[in-house]
Amino acid sequence: xxxxxxxxxxxxxxxxxxxxxxxxxGITRKVKARLLRRIGPPVLQPYRDIWKLMHKEAVLAHNAxxxxxxxxxxxxxxxxxxxxxxxxxxxALLFSWSADLIAxxxxxxTARFALAxxxxxVGTAFxxxxxxREVMIASLAEPAMILIVFTVALVAGTTQLSAIATTFITAxxxxxxxxxxxxxxxxxxxIAENARIPIDNPATHLELTMVHEAMVLxxxxxxxxxxxxxxxxxxxxxxxxxxxxxxxxxMATGEKTVGALALGMGSxxxxxxxxxxxxxxxxxxxAKMRVFRYPIFLGGAFAAAALAVFLLFVSRGF
Amino acid sequence: xxxxxxxxxxxxxxxxxxxxFVLLYQDRVTAVLNVFALQAIVLALSVAWQSVAQASPHxxxxxxxxxxxxxxxxxxxxxxxxxxxDIHREIEQVIGGGVTMLAGLALVALSIxxxxxxxxxxxITREDLAFxxxxxxLGLLMMITxxxxxxxxxxxxxxxxxxxxxATGAKGMPxxxxxxxxxxxxxxxxxxxxxxxxxxxxxxTVDVSAxxxxxxxxxxxx
Numbered sequence: 001x002x003x004x005x006x007x008x009x010x011x012x013x014x015x016x017x018x019x020x021x022x023x024x025x026g027i028t029r030k031v032k033a034r035l036l037r038r039i040g041p042p043v044l045q046p047y048r049d050i051w052k053l054m055h056k057e058a059v060l061a062h063n064a065x066x067x068x069x070x071x072x073x074x075x076x077x078x079x080x081x082x083x084x085x086x087x088x089x090x091x092a093l094l095f096s097w098s099a100d101l102i103a104x105x106x107x108x109x110t111a112r113f114a115l116a117x118x119x120x121x122v123g124t125a126f127x128x129x130x131x132x133r134e135v136m137i138a139s140l141a142e143p144a145m146i147l148i149v150f151t152v153a154l155v156a157g158t159t160q161l162s163a164i165a166t167t168f169i170t171a172x173x174x175x176x177x178x179x180x181x182x183x184x185x186x187x188x189x190x191i192a193e194n195a196r197i198p199i200d201n202p203a204t205h206l207e208l209t210m211v212h213e214a215m216v217l218x219x220x221x222x223x224x225x226x227x228x229x230x231x232x233x234x235x236x237x238x239x240x241x242x243x244x245x246x247x248x249x250x251m252a253t254g255e256k257t258v259g260a261l262a263l264g265m266g267s268x269x270x271x272x273x274x275x276x277x278x279x280x281x282x283x284x285x286x287a288k289m290r291v292f293r294y295p296i297f298l299g300g301a302f303a304a305a306a307l308a309v310f311l312l313f314v315s316r317g318f
Numbered sequence: 319x320x321x322x323x324x325x326x327x328x329x330x331x332x333x334x335x336x337x338x339f340v341l342l343y344q345d346r347v348t349a350v351l352n353v354f355a356l357q358a359i360v361l362a363l364s365v366a367w368q369s370v371a372q373a374s375p376h377x378x379x380x381x382x383x384x385x386x387x388x389x390x391x392x393x394x395x396x397x398x399x400x401x402x403x404d405i406h407r408e409i410e411q412v413i414g415g416g417v418t419m420l421a422g423l424a425l426v427a428l429s430i431x432x433x434x435x436x437x438x439x440x441x442i443t444r445e446d447l448a449f450x451x452x453x454x455x456l457g458l459l460m461m462i463t464x465x466x467x468x469x470x471x472x473x474x475x476x477x478x479x480x481x482x483x484x485a486t487g488a489k490g491m492p493x494x495x496x497x498x499x500x501x502x503x504x505x506x507x508x509x510x511x512x513x514x515x516x517x518x519x520x521x522x523t524v525d526v527s528a529x530x531x532x533x534x535x536x537x538x539x540x
Binding site: 303304 | 321325328329332333335336339343416419422423426427430433444445448449
């Protein structure tokens with residue numbers, strides 16, 4: 001019986017991230033539209049879009065290989081596993097031993113690899129340039145991400161997300177400049193990875209500087225639906241990561257009573273909502289960057305993360 | 319000294335170091351001046367906090383000097399120079415932004431390694447010294463990498479911020495020393511200011527690379 005409950009709680013987390021992902025995307029779009037003095041589509045629109053795309057015919061290019069057809073499902077699967085691993089409303093769930101930060105980075109890297117391959121598969125110019133840029137951004141963002149992982153792991157003494165969250169809730173970590181720098185770097189990396197505004201414009205479908213949209217330009221029907229769902233899922237993943245690492249308060253850590261779980265769930269949803277409102281506010285206050293400035297932006301994130309690691313060594317010694 | 323006192327000192331000193339990096343990263347002259355003012359204000363806060371933590375009231379005077387002179391007077395004067403020279407819109411070519419940042423990170427690592435042996439005595443002193451040394455080295459790096467005379471001055475001033483941070487972290491620096499340092503910096507600033515105007519008069523630019531090819535020809539304006 002206890003096993004079934006544990007499985008159910010883990011399954012709830014896996015379903016939760018998938019189910020709220022389009023809603024989170026809808027909220028960011030709505031807030032952004034309101035900030036631009038437009039009404040904007042209803043917050044449930046992403047669900048309808050995915051539903052509509054699911055029922056449309058999928059058009060394939062003549063020279064599309066099996067990679068092109070398999071990639072969307074592969075990307076979705078990898079992103080879903082990664083998103084389901086991040087602790088959301090409770091720590092120490094059944095599979096939380098596998099929720100390792102480095103594994104998470106690897107899963108996201110795998111998904112990105114598949115997406116870049118799919119972008120190049122048909123051989124259009126846009127797909128190729130999108131893949132090339134995506135890989136450039138990834139090669140800049142991933143070292144920063146790894147350094148963020150090091151920072152958090154050095155403070156908490158482990159790379160397991162669930163254990164990190166528990167440490168941050170229970171132990172007194174104190175005011176650490178390193179953690180602030182790591183948060184800053186994680187936000188920069190998250191913006192770059194999710195193709196949000198200073199790096200890429202998520203609202204565009206035809207722009208010379210687009211990255212994510214350029215890769216998926218050829219997709220249609222159910223393939224596109226799955227890719228869009230994966231993109232929404234990735235956004236929720238980064239939100240959950242920020243919430244889990246830097247504001248883990250409210251999570252159910254000890255005994256999994258109904259009250260603790262409800263509190264955890266409520267606080268998780270509230271945190272995600274706040275982040276989904278803050279992101280478009282940040283996006284509307286900056287202008288899109290030129291492609292050649294990406295290394296400077298992500299280099300700043302890298303420098304902040306490296307500084308965070310260094311500063312930890314000052315206070316703790318070797 | 320409790321854990322909270324230590325945390326706040328760490329936070330303020332760390333913020334100064336981060337602001338040093340922001341200085342390295344900025345390529346707009348006015349933004350550099352604003353960040354420098356912010357760094358001086360954080361320095362004043364840090365010194366003030368040290369005076370509370372170490373229970374040595376004379377540090378309040380140092381904090382006040384830092385706040386007034388470096389937080390307000392020097393940035394205001396530099397802003398005035400920049401506006402007078404009409405370079406406030408200029409974007410400076412920072413030599414290899416990424417390379418500079420990497421060099422900065424290496425300097426921070428170096429200062430941490432250098433200060434490591436001190437740590438057996440007192441963790442607060444070690445942290446403070448490491449941060450201060452890093453700020454000093456980053457100020458030097460900024461003076462080396464910039465070509466604009468005004469941002470070089472800012473590099474020098476931020477170097478001096480690091481010195482003050484180091485001095486207040488170590489217990490019992492006499493007030494006379496601090497005053498003499500503050501005044502010598504002020505005088506250096508005045509000399510710098512005069513120099514900037516002279517360079518500008520002669521070469522029509524504050525880019526000091528113009529001095530490299532200068533071999534002492536007399537222009538008829540002087």
